[in-house]
Amino acid sequence: MTDILFRRATEADVPAIVAMLADDALGKAREDLSEPLAEGYRTAFATIDSDPHQLLAVMEEDGRIVGTLQISFLAGLSRKGATRGQIEAVRVAADRRGARLGEKLIEWAVGQCHERGCQVVQLTTDKSRTDAHRFYDRLGFTASHIGYKLNL
Amino acid sequence: MTDILFRRATEADVPAIVAMLADDALGKAREDLSEPLAEGYRTAFATIDSDPHQLLAVMEEDGRIVGTLQISFLAGLSRKGATRGQIEAVRVAADRRGARLGEKLIEWAVGQCHERGCQVVQLTTDKSRTDAHRFYDRLGFTASHIGYKLNL
Numbered sequence: 001m002t003d004i005l006f007r008r009a010t011e012a013d014v015p016a017i018v019a020m021l022a023d024d025a026l027g028k029a030r031e032d033l034s035e036p037l038a039e040g041y042r043t044a045f046a047t048i049d050s051d052p053h054q055l056l057a058v059m060e061e062d063g064r065i066v067g068t069l070q071i072s073f074l075a076g077l078s079r080k081g082a083t084r085g086q087i088e089a090v091r092v093a094a095d096r097r098g099a100r101l102g103e104k105l106i107e108w109a110v111g112q113c114h115e116r117g118c119q120v121v122q123l124t125t126d127k128s129r130t131d132a133h134r135f136y137d138r139l140g141f142t143a144s145h146i147g148y149k150l151n152l
Numbered sequence: 153m154t155d156i157l158f159r160r161a162t163e164a165d166v167p168a169i170v171a172m173l174a175d176d177a178l179g180k181a182r183e184d185l186s187e188p189l190a191e192g193y194r195t196a197f198a199t200i201d202s203d204p205h206q207l208l209a210v211m212e213e214d215g216r217i218v219g220t221l222q223i224s225f226l227a228g229l230s231r232k233g234a235t236r237g238q239i240e241a242v243r244v245a246a247d248r249r250g251a252r253l254g255e256k257l258i259e260w261a262v263g264q265c266h267e268r269g270c271q272v273v274q275l276t277t278d279k280s281r282t283d284a285h286r287f288y289d290r291l292g293f294t295a296s297h298i299g300y301k302l303n304l
Contacts, residue, residue, distance in 0.1 A: 011256040014229065021230055030231045040233030047227035047235075053203060054227070072226055075199035075206070077166065078173055078241045079182045081192030083199075086238075089230045114304050121304060124276060124297040138301045147297025148288045152267050152273060 002061050006108045009056040009068070014045050016065040017058065020091040026126060028089075047065075055112065057091075059105050066093040067105045073116050085113030087123040106139055154213050157252075158260045161208040161220070163254065166197050167212065167219040172243040178242075178278060211257050212242075218245040219257045227266050237265030239275040260290055 009017060013100035015037055020124045048054045048070065059067035069090040075083050087109050092102045113121045124147035125132040132142065161169060170193055174183035182254065184190045187193040200206045211219030224238040240260050243256045265273045276299035285295065 012263055017229055027230070032232050037271075042228055042233075044227045044233030044235070048229075051205060051227070053205070060298070070228060072224070074224055075196045075239075076216050076222055076241055077169055077196050077200075077208070078179070080184050080190055081194075081196030082278055083196070088226075089228055100193040110302065111303070119304055122276070122299065124274070124299045126271060126297055127295075133298060141300035141302045141304075143298050144239070144296050144301050145278055145299025147274065147276045147299045148293035149296050150262065150273040150291075150293045152262070152271055 003063075004104060005060040006057055006105075007048075007060070009045075009058045009135070011042070011045055011049070013058050013065060014041055017056070017068045018090075020065075020068055020093055021089060024091060025096050026128070028095065056117055057109070057112075059096065059101065059108070061096065066096045067091060069105060069109055071109055071112055072073075073118065079119060082119040083117055083123045085109070085118035087115065087121065090123070102135060107137075155215075156256060157212040158209055161197075161201075161210045163194070163197055163201070165210050165217060165251075165271070166193055169208070169220045172220055172245055173241060175246050176243060178202075178280070200268075204303070209261070209264075211253065211260070213248065213253070216245075218248045219243060219253055221257060221261055223261055223264055225249075225265075225270065231271060234271040235269055237261070237268065237270035237273045239273065242275070254287060255291065 018031060018037060018041055021027045022033050048056050053073045055071045057069055058065045070088045072086040073083055074086055110121055167189055169185060170189060173179045174185050205225045207223045210217045219240040222240045226236045226237060228240055248253050262273055277302055
């Protein structure tokens, strides 16, 4: 049995998280792994960490960071003032994929949304991530929406 | 020429906003227009209004509220620490649709995202909203993602 632990990310975790974001078909073209880590990552971490409506988390397996995701708890007027839990930037370390760690990570995140009183959990995935689509279908999510992006 | 104005919503605007959320094929089954307005709406408004990363806005035409949307400014580590502007709960008053007010509203919102330093604007729309898909395509958005929901 391995020991799996979920916790809020600290600033010391940022390089490991960015490395996972970059170790991905789409992420590798978007991230900057040069050292010291680009200032934008530190600034973004500080903003997330100081925001009570944000939770950047890591999953540890036997003391090593093997997964990450971010949850935004979004108040809104829709659905009688429902709070939505939005999951973004989900990654599992490349050498630990296929071991159902992603499933544990999402189940933990859904639990966090439940504890925070969310009525809906939402996320988007790129249309090209067909593995991810099967994954979220299997976990009971409904592919009900189209996600639009506009780069500024 | 009509006089169009965009501004941050106040608590006094909440009934007009909820009425627009409800006056919609999908929204009518989800909202509660009974008076006094359900407490959930007031609580959600207070949470949004006190959060510097949220902007609930209304569009006025000649002094009447004819549109609304909510923007969440979401810090994240992805894309070198990019901030994303997320648009939700977009509505134009039923009797003022077809007058390109929605276009003005989204263009204003994109401008707000730009001013706040966002690198990406994102939103999702239900797969059944085919008019909305044409609308966002026309405004330059790319339908690159699938949006998943899980009701808790």
